[in-house]
Amino acid sequence: MTVFPGFTLPEELRVLRDQVRRFIREEILPLEQRLDPDAPEIPDEDFERLSAKTKAAGLWALAAPEEYGGGGLDTFSMCVVLEAMAQHRMGLYNPGCGVFGRYPPPAIWAGTRAQIEKYAVPTIREGRRTFFAITEPSGGSDPAGAIQTRAERRGDRWVLNGRKVFISHAHEATWGVVFARTDRAKGRAGISCFIVERGTPGFTARNIRTIRTSAVPNDVVFEDCEIPAENLVGQEGQGLDLAFDLLVKQRFPYSACNLGVAVAAHRMAVAHAKQRSTFGVPLSQRQAIQWMLADAEVELRAARWLIWEGAWKADRGEDARVEASIAKLYSSEVLGRVIDAAVQIHGGYGVSKEFPLERWYREARVRRIGEGPSEVHRMVIARALFR
Ligand SMILES: Cc1cc2nc3c(=O)[nH]c(=O)nc-3n(C[C@H](O)[C@H](O)[C@H](O)COP(=O)(O)OP(=O)(O)OC[C@H]3O[C@@H](n4cnc5c(N)ncnc54)[C@H](O)[C@@H]3O)c2cc1C
Numbered sequence: 001m002t003v004f005p006g007f008t009l010p011e012e013l014r015v016l017r018d019q020v021r022r023f024i025r026e027e028i029l030p031l032e033q034r035l036d037p038d039a040p041e042i043p044d045e046d047f048e049r050l051s052a053k054t055k056a057a058g059l060w061a062l063a064a065p066e067e068y069g070g071g072g073l074d075t076f077s078m079c080v081v082l083e084a085m086a087q088h089r090m091g092l093y094n095p096g097c098g099v100f101g102r103y104p105p106p107a108i109w110a111g112t113r114a115q116i117e118k119y120a121v122p123t124i125r126e127g128r129r130t131f132f133a134i135t136e137p138s139g140g141s142d143p144a145g146a147i148q149t150r151a152e153r154r155g156d157r158w159v160l161n162g163r164k165v166f167i168s169h170a171h172e173a174t175w176g177v178v179f180a181r182t183d184r185a186k187g188r189a190g191i192s193c194f195i196v197e198r199g200t201p202g203f204t205a206r207n208i209r210t211i212r213t214s215a216v217p218n219d220v221v222f223e224d225c226e227i228p229a230e231n232l233v234g235q236e237g238q239g240l241d242l243a244f245d246l247l248v249k250q251r252f253p254y255s256a257c258n259l260g261v262a263v264a265a266h267r268m269a270v271a272h273a274k275q276r277s278t279f280g281v282p283l284s285q286r287q288a289i290q291w292m293l294a295d296a297e298v299e300l301r302a303a304r305w306l307i308w309e310g311a312w313k314a315d316r317g318e319d320a321r322v323e324a325s326i327a328k329l330y331s332s333e334v335l336g337r338v339i340d341a342a343v344q345i346h347g348g349y350g351v352s353k354e355f356p357l358e359r360w361y362r363e364a365r366v367r368r369i370g371e372g373p374s375e376v377h378r379m380v381i382a383r384a385l386f387r
Helices: 011-034 044-056 075-085 106-110 113-126 184-190 239-275 287-315 321-351 357-366 374-386
Strands: 130-133 150-154 157-164 175-181 191-197 203-207 218-228
Touching (some): 011 044, 106 191, 106 239, 157 175, 239 287, 239 357, 321 357, 321 374
Antiparallel strands (some): 203 218
């Protein structure tokens, strides 16, 4: 008879997670204490100093393929690590403040070897910013129907005309991927994916100020923006398949960041409830507070299992589209509820800039809209039920 081994993480993954936790505690938290609470980034010199340390410790670009200088971690392991990496003020949209590496938009992995060498490899090596441009003023929930940006073939060039909105990092990235219509008659199959370098004539980006402090989004205009023919990624008409197939796997690490920030907010709420007394009694002894914290604990554990199970399935090469929607939907909604309770338990301090809670509270709101609104993920889950 085989004995069921139980649920444990592999020893090397636990060691890696502990290393990341220690780095966040010893390097990132003290650094953030010295910065403006609304700082979108850490100063360049700190980025250089800390990324040199993570590189020396073998903690740089853990998720990138080994053949391109990364750590080759699978999605499941990245989820475990990112939960720890996101536990600081900037952590929701800038886990580890970027000092553990940054990644190109996943569509690039469907590109040619030459495209990967030219664009993905330097991004991974140097931790450069990139952008991913799909949303347009006509709507982001249904890009297949909404995309109006056109790409027209003229000789050995593609010419882009149109507008994208809410494109994070487009003003500061070195390059990004843009989804444009190459054939109006073909609907979804008439959309293609292109690499566009910032600074290409005809490309302009203007910041859009939002509730989010990190990763400023932009209104991007393409006006007769010419790019070389070889900047098409994958096949003509394959754009949306690339966007969605590759985004599925990304939803698990994204959800792990939601979980990490929620765990950090919950830990703060428990600590505060233990030390704060009102009417002569610690908050931790009030049932009203205990129930908020108990509910949060249950939801955090449920979210972790949903993320881990989906990531595990994706790593095995199985279809994990529904699991990705479940993880994204649930983790972003739990994040909102857990932070809301943590803010409430902290009273006035919950909304003061002395604590990270108010920034998390604002930024968490975006998580139910970006990367597909909650309603669209519910739609994906429901479709699978009725298929
Ligand atoms: C700060 C920020 C950063 C972003 N960064 C990027 C980026 O880097 N790249 C990029 O391409 N996009 C980015 N986005 C865009 C984001 O992905 C879109 O905002 C999102 O997909 C929703 O599109 P929309 O805003 O056009 O809303 P719409 O598509 O107009 O939808 C509006 C609302 O309608 C509801 N809804 C939509 N469809 C349904 C349905 N079928 N059933 C029921 N209700 C529905 C939802 O509540 C939804 O929020 C970013 C957005 C924000 C706010």
